[in-house]
Amino acid sequence: MAAILTLLTDFGLQDAYVGVMKGSIAKINPQIQVIDLSHYIPPQNIRAASFCLASAFPYFPQNTVHLAVVDPGVGGSRKSVAIKFDQGYVVAPDNGLCSQLMQEHKALGAVNLTNFKYWLTPSPSKTFHGRDIFAPVAAYLAGGLAMHELGEAIAIESLVMLPTLDIVPTPTGLLGRVQYIDHFGNLITNISSDRVAGKIWYLKVGGKRISYRHTYSGAPVGQSIALIGSHGYIEIATNQGKASQELECTWGDPVEVTLV
Numbered sequence: 001m002a003a004i005l006t007l008l009t010d011f012g013l014q015d016a017y018v019g020v021m022k023g024s025i026a027k028i029n030p031q032i033q034v035i036d037l038s039h040y041i042p043p044q045n046i047r048a049a050s051f052c053l054a055s056a057f058p059y060f061p062q063n064t065v066h067l068a069v070v071d072p073g074v075g076g077s078r079k080s081v082a083i084k085f086d087q088g089y090v091v092a093p094d095n096g097l098c099s100q101l102m103q104e105h106k107a108l109g110a111v112n113l114t115n116f117k118y119w120l121t122p123s124p125s126k127t128f129h130g131r132d133i134f135a136p137v138a139a140y141l142a143g144g145l146a147m148h149e150l151g152e153a154i155a156i157e158s159l160v161m162l163p164t165l166d167i168v169p170t171p172t173g174l175l176g177r178v179q180y181i182d183h184f185g186n187l188i189t190n191i192s193s194d195r196v197a198g199k200i201w202y203l204k205v206g207g208k209r210i211s212y213r214h215t216y217s218g219a220p221v222g223q224s225i226a227l228i229g230s231h232g233y234i235e236i237a238t239n240q241g242k243a244s245q246e247l248e249c250t251w252g253d254p255v256e257v258t259l260v
Contacts, residue, residue, distance in 0.1 A: 002033045003142040004061060008053055008068040009130065010041040017130065021069075024120055024135035029143045037066075040183075044072040046096050047162055047251070051180040051188070054100035055231045057087065064088040067138040068097050075126035080113040080133050081159065082147050089147065091138040093129070096162035107156045113137050114151035165190045165252070173201065173257040178249055179233075185242025188235045189255045193228045200260040202226065203236065206247050210236060222246075 005025065011017040018039050025032055037056050041049045049070040057066065064087070071078075071093040079094040085105050090098055091113075098107075113133060116122040118140045124132035137150055167190060168175040176191040187205070203210040203226040213225040221240045224247060229235040234257065238246045 002031055003029070003144075004033045004035060004064045005138055005142045006035045006037050006056065006060065006064065006066045007039070008037040008041065008049060008056075008066065008070075009039045010043050010045065010049070010070045011039050011130075013039055017128070020128075021067075021130050021135040024131050025139040027120075028136055028139035032139060032142050035060075041070050044070065045251075046070055046072070048180055049097050050100040050162060053090070053097065054104055057085075057101055057105065060088060062087055065138050065142040066090045066092075067134055068092040069130040069134055070097055071095065071129065074129050078160070079154070080129060080137075081154070082111050082113060082137065082141060082150055083107050083156075083159070084109045084147055089141055091134050091141065093134075094160050096160045098159065099162040102156075102159070102161070107159075109147065110154050110156055110159060111147055111151045112154050115149065118145070118150055167191060167195070170256065173259045176234075176255050176257065178251055178253045178255060181244050181249075181251060184237070185244040185246075186229070186235050186237045187243050187247070187249050187253075187255070188229060188231065188233050191234045191255070191257060193232050193234065196234065196257060196259070201257050202260070203234070204256040204258060205236060205249060205253070208247060 053068050081094045083090045118137050120132045120136045165177045176189045178187045179190040180188040210224050210226045213227050216237055219225045219239050224238045224243050226236055236243045
């Protein structure tokens with residue numbers, strides 16, 4: 001089976017950046033199967049990238065290499081890293097992008113990408129490490145190179161982690177946050193389905209009560225509903241509308257679950 005390498009960036013597709021990264025990969029190993037996860041992560045939104053990476057990770061074969069570049073600190077002091085997990089690898093800036101994945105899957109080792117032998121050039125651009133460092137390193141890794149060849153081993157505990165979006169118990173339920181907003185305007189909370197399994201519940205967001213339904217079509221067109229999304233978290237949607245606009249909610253806004 002051909003090696004698989006996924007790409008996740010905030011580059012969009014208007015410019016040539018994504019194509020150039022794929023060119024860097026192809027120069028090293030044109031046989032790699034490159035799969036685009038998304039290139040429309042909101043610019044510099046590391047938490048959104050962290051959510052998408054963790055959501056996609058379980059659905060790929062063993063030893064898949066995930067290349068994720070949302071990198072507002074490019075060219076600065078942040079490290080460039082490769083991290084090994086039981087099911088595959090991630091190549092990314094050390095800026096918290098791997099936080100959610102590391103909370104859900106045990107990291108088995110990490111290296112700082114200091115061996116410029118595996119970069120595109122020993123003098124990389126200060127603004128495009130995706131092309132000059134991350135893409136070639138990921139290609140070598142997907143091609144079977146041992147991770148320890150890529151640089152110096154670093155402690156898992158030293159990797160940057162994003163601040164946790166806490167779930168706080170309340171007298172009537174739970175208080176969580178919006179952790180992600182998808183293309184449809186659905187508000188994905190940080191409250192997992194197991195918190196409400198077997199219970200009767202509803203949501204409050206922005207002072208509005210929202211009832212639970214099993215499907216997006218479980219309410220009239222234009223009505224907002226709460227449901228369990230495919231990612232396993234409670235989400236808020238508007239039937240054939242955008243909940244983010246209807247409810248005037250954004251990233252990090254509070255969401256309260258009331259248990260009946």
